Amino acid sequence: MKKAMYFLFPFYLLILIACNNQENSNADWEHSFVVWEGYNYIISSDEIKETEIGEKVDEIQTYLDGEVNVSKNDIFSNKFKKGTLLYSIKGIDKHKSLGVKTESGYVKINSNGKYGEDE
Template structure:
């Protein structure tokens, strides 16, 4: 009986750890900013004519991906502007110093979401909770059986 329980729990643990996990790299291929849920790759191309301020960096890290208007290169407060004659869904301007702006091109959707953006329950989290509950109940039953025998 004991051997079957240990084998079952080991099988469950192997299954759990073989599930895909989200892994985020901390090595960046290029400098970027996130705006409106999309990554914009920042270039060296200077922008002469900006229109209006459309946002700013709300989170900076050169090590971790963060939710919001995140950047791996520009500090919090760095401003984004629309570019005269360019749709912001294609490119935006990033202010790198007073009166100096560079172009950032839209690349892809930014997949990191904030804590409040998560609308579902993680399968692995749910599975781990169930596994812990199973182990707890099994341990309780085991102790109960031992006490009856003594």
């Protein structure tokens, strides 16, 4: 009986590890991002002064906690929750960069092109 347990224990351990990795792999993106008006914006660590913030342009409609199919016309993020506000930045084209309102201020997000196109 003990020999059977020694034989089966690594097998059970392997199954547990494999199942755990499947659950975590869904939300394993290369970057934190926002998609707005069909453009993909990578979240930077650059803070923006409130005096540089322009008008409110939109808000996050969907928070993605896993890789799912969404329309490129939706406004979504894998970092910011639904309702997070997006702003223009004075003097910068909205399809180049936007500002995102966070608890600690504003952070800059930078477009790397149309969503779904290769970089």
